[in-house]
Amino acid sequence: MNLRVVIADDEELARRVLREHLRGETDIEVVAECSNGFEAVKAVNELKPDLVFLDVQMPKLDGFEVIELIDSAAAVVFVTAFDQYAMRAFDAAAVDYLLKPYSAERFRASLERVRVRMREAKPVAAVAPDLRLASRAPGDYVERIVVKDGPKVHVIPAGKLDYAEAQDDYVALRSDGRVWLKQQTISGLEAALDPRRFIRLHRSYLVNVERIARIDANTKDTWLAVLTDGTKIPVSRGGYARFREIVGGE
């Protein structure tokens, strides 16, 4: 069985090292080389490779955002000079984590791991997507949310997200007067965003604090949040307590 491989790294020389190591392998076919995150998402989603070598810091999208946006079950091997991402990489179900520069032996060991994985036919993306986002260092929150928009990728800076609403397996993200759908749970999104800037006002709603104009009483135990653009969002008892804690506790 041939392994179809995509290489994503913004540095030409780094791609060449990978290609050179792969040249010695008979069962490998490099189907695409990408030099930024957008290209990587596009290539992986179109070509459905078995294996992706992925750099972490790249223009457009970083390696973790690429993983979020690909819907194939490709095995991912991170290749980076930064060792501090190793934990996150394995949480994101990466098969291996190669530190630049690496030896030929280390590279072969990595390929071997991928082959074993493939033979066992384990689903590679065994970890729920939410965990991928949740596994960050304390105090390290995402500054942007990436969404698939047909074949393209849309980036929503955290500050431009008005609110998110849970809809079955998706969250609807409202930003700049548009709604974007992303396959994710609202709890996963809540864990990824800075809790001082986004409050879970309701089981189904996560709201940007800066967009809240006021909170009105509705019934005895429920409230209504009125956003700066007039949108009304239901507030539960717990949501009201969380709001008081963040806004009133200063």
Added chain:
Amino acid sequence: MHPILQSWRRFGLWMAAWVPLGAILILVARLSGHLSFIEAVGAMTPAVVVMAFVCLSPFYVCRSLPLRSTAREKILINHLAAAFILSGGVLLVGRFTASLLTPSFLGLDARFGSAVPMLGLVVLMIYFVAVALHYAALELEASRRAEILARDAQLRALKAQVNPHFLFNSLNSISALTTIDAGQAREMCVRLADFLRTSLRLGERVTVSFAEEMALMKMYLDVEQVRFGSRLRLKQEIDPACADCDVPALLIQPLVENAVKHGIAMMAEGGEIVLCGQREQDWLHFSITNPYDPEAPSTGRNGLGLRNIRDRLESRYGGSARMDIKVEERLYSVALTLPARALR
């Protein structure tokens, strides 16, 4: 709390200093009031003890009225007022003690009264000496703190200097080149070694010439050029008159690293770093501009390095150096204005 009251040792030394001072006050009382030795000691001892504490009080006044930033009249009026009130208090204590002792020593009350003008004068003088001493001590403390800050900033600059990711990425480039182009791999090793050696050498010094700092920066960019190829472009508009200006060692280099890390490395098509240097009499103007992608994924904190530079400028030049950061649509630029000659 007053630093002298913070340790028993210091407090003991302070009180010891009041033995001779107290002796002077007792002598003045004895001579100008015709008191016997016993009378003078008896009447003055409590006042001297009170005076020892009163002379600690300028600490708070001096601290709230720093010499540099307060109007002279304000300083004068405040200290004069404090001096008269506190001296009056000390003399009152003396008079009160004297009146208590009057039943045992005939006419002590009246004779002490005649010593008051002279005593008042001496008490005032001692108080003014205390004020001067406090200002001197505060000044000493401030200069010592500035020195510590400068050394701290230097150390942090050195630590930030050896950026491990830069090293690892460079080594990865070398590892790629070994089979592609052995000659260029060797060239890259030499460039990397040149950069490391020079940055260690310059890092040992406090001040280097602008030309030396520029040369170091060029070595750094030579290494990064191999990594980024045509994505990294450089434009220099440096006035030759800048060459012999003094700059703090390794001050500019981190700015170039930032321009590469947060700018060029995050642009798919790369971009041009523009360096500008101008000399205007006693001032050096330097700026570095790089394109950046406002929508790029986060590349970690940038602010720490900039704060480090700001701290170093502050501790070295006080308020006379400036750093301005300008963020336009797709351009990021940092401008430095430094005195062309280092302060000694």
